[in-house]
Amino acid sequence: MGQFEFKRGNTPYVNRGALTDEYTPNSLVGRDDELEEYHSALEPVIWGETPKNIFLYGKTGVGKTASTKYFLKQLEADSEQYDDLVLRTVFLNCDGLETSYRLCIALVNQMRSASQQISESGYSKSEAYAMLWEELESRAGTVLIVLDEVDHIKSGEDSILYQLSRAHANGNVSDTKIGIIGISNDLTFTDDLSPKVKSSLCERQLHFPTYDATELQDVLQQRADIAFKDDGLDEGVIPLCAAYGAKEAGDARKALDLLLEAGDVARENKRSLVTEDDVNRAQSRLKSKKVRRGIQGLHEHDHYILYALCVLAANGKMPARTRVIYPQYERICEAGDIDPHTSRWVSDHLDELKMLGLLSVTEKNLGRKGGKYRKWDLKTDISNILESIEETLKVVGVLRSIEPYIPDSLELRSN
Ligand SMILES: Nc1ncnc2c1ncn2[C@@H]1O[C@H](COP(=O)(O)OP(=O)(O)OP(=O)(O)O)[C@@H](O)[C@H]1O
Ligand SMILES: [Mg+2]
Incomplete structure (x- = not known):
């Protein structure tokens, strides 16, 4: 037998992927007040009205992206029942899109089919904007544009935000109503925006606070029900992950990462039950990884x-x-x-x-x-x-x- 053979043994998982960041939950748990506020800010969309632009901010892992994706999906489904409502949603993560030009091109491509994509170079700024207006106008109705991690846009490069929010008033689009949702975990991002961009992007501001241990337990339990076998977790596992998570900045992503690492520890040891010991080992493994990343920089x-x-x-x-x-x-x-x-x-x-x-x-x-x-x-x-x-x-x-x-x-x- 080889020293490093690979062999499947017992596992606590039925769907490990449900604990990873790619997984979007079908429903959200907790956070009722903030979600209520977010829901009411989006209400005009279902009436075919132009919503106020929303700026959603809060520290990392507090559910900004998850709740936005959830609401977009819900709006799309609910808009189907109204014949007079044409809704289009555009979700764009601004990581790597530091300039107005690049963001403009990315938006055009996001709205176009795979065969009609344009390249990142070779157009003047005004040509790029013209394509954007044309694309937005092509299907009259309401377009909801989400700019996630909008703080990646460099300061001084924010003109596209202004252009988008003023597109109607400036006559660049006539039949299309545009709503923008900007999302950021950099709480100082708006301080660097020019005053006119700031006032148009932040017509309505929503803040998501960090989670406490009880809220984290709800988030973890929801995902654990999908990810693990019925008897896959010892009773104390979720409260312990939630307690670590609450101590470390109330970040749901970190708490989920810890639960995943603990599940992996159990699986590596060919066990189908995750224990509190596994959580403690997982916590020190993740801490070592963090130390390594810190030292390397x-x-x-x-x-x-x-x-x-x-x-x-x-x-x-x-x-x-x-x-x-x-x-x-x-x-x-x-x-x-x-x-x-x-x-x-x-x-x-x-x-x-x-x-x-x-x-x-x-x-x-x-x-x-x-x-x-x-x-x-x-x-x-x-x-x-x-x-x-x-x-x-x-x-x-x-x-x-x-x-x-x-x-x-x-x-x-x-x-
Ligand atoms: N209320 C919630 N209900 C269910 N799952 C949640 C909730 N809040 C957060 N999560 C989950 O926690 C993880 C982190 O959330 P999310 O990605 O939305 O954070 P974020 O606020 O966008 O963070 P960042 O600023 O780093 O982008 C995701 O896996 C998400 O599905
Ligand atoms: Mg996010």
Whole structure:
């Protein structure tokens, strides 16, 4: 039998996909007051009237996209019963669309069939706008345009928002009524908009607050009913995921990710029951992933500092003062033939690494002799750090003392 054979075993899932971000739930749970407000803001659409433009904001994972998709679907279905109502909805995520021009082209393409798509270059701005107006006018009626993650549009590039909201008044469209829903998790986005764009885009503002643990339980339960077998979850699993989620910013996506990771832990262990232990393991796995991503985004010399700290830790020399850490950092730089920064620089960066949650610090008082000093310690697993600074290990080489901590996933040889 091979060491790494793949074999299906027990699983707690019946539909794992229901816990992923691609899944749109058929109904929404909780959030009644905000959804009531959102519903009433969209009410004019069913009467064939122009709705006020809506700006929906709230932190990440609070249900802005999910509820908007839900309402669009509902509106489309309900509009069918009225012969005099022609409704068209356009949903566009603005990620990667920083300029008015690109957004304009993307909107045209969103409304056109696959065979009529236009390329991103080769048109003047006015040609692009002309195509947009033509497309909007092609089916008179109401067009509801959703611009999700609208904060990706660069400041100073917001003219399309104004153009869209003034299309009727400026005579660019005559028979079409346009409603815009802008969605953002950047609460300062509207501060950077020009005043006229701001007043037209934010005719009606809706705010979604973060979820508390009880609300998160409802969201999790709804998805768990679809994703897991009837007896797939221990009783405490959902409350525990919800409690972690509420502690971490009340973000439903994070809570769902945690439940998914916990389900995966159970499945990897060929069990059909997810337990609270699985949730705790999943939480620490996700935390390690977060640490790795954080480290990878740091300055190259922060990686040298981290390397030095790992070496000290592997030799049992932590917690350590800056005056011990700095020479080790210099040795790392020397091994990689790199010019070191000053001791002051390193000291400042130790503070930054602490703020990222990678280090802890204890302050020692020297008593009557006066003065204080600080001792730094690693708050993160050595292997986890080494895994995140693979490039540095390649440049500097692997020192013997850290060899036992090198994760198997890294293909590195020692010096
Ligand atoms: N009230 C709710 N009922 C059911 N599912 C929900 C609810 N709120 C959020 N969810 C689910 O939580 C996840 C995150 O929600 P969503 O994608 O709507 O967040 P968002 O506010 O758009 O976040 P971001 O700002 O990061 O885009 C999705 O899987 C969504 O289906
Ligand atoms: Mg969203």
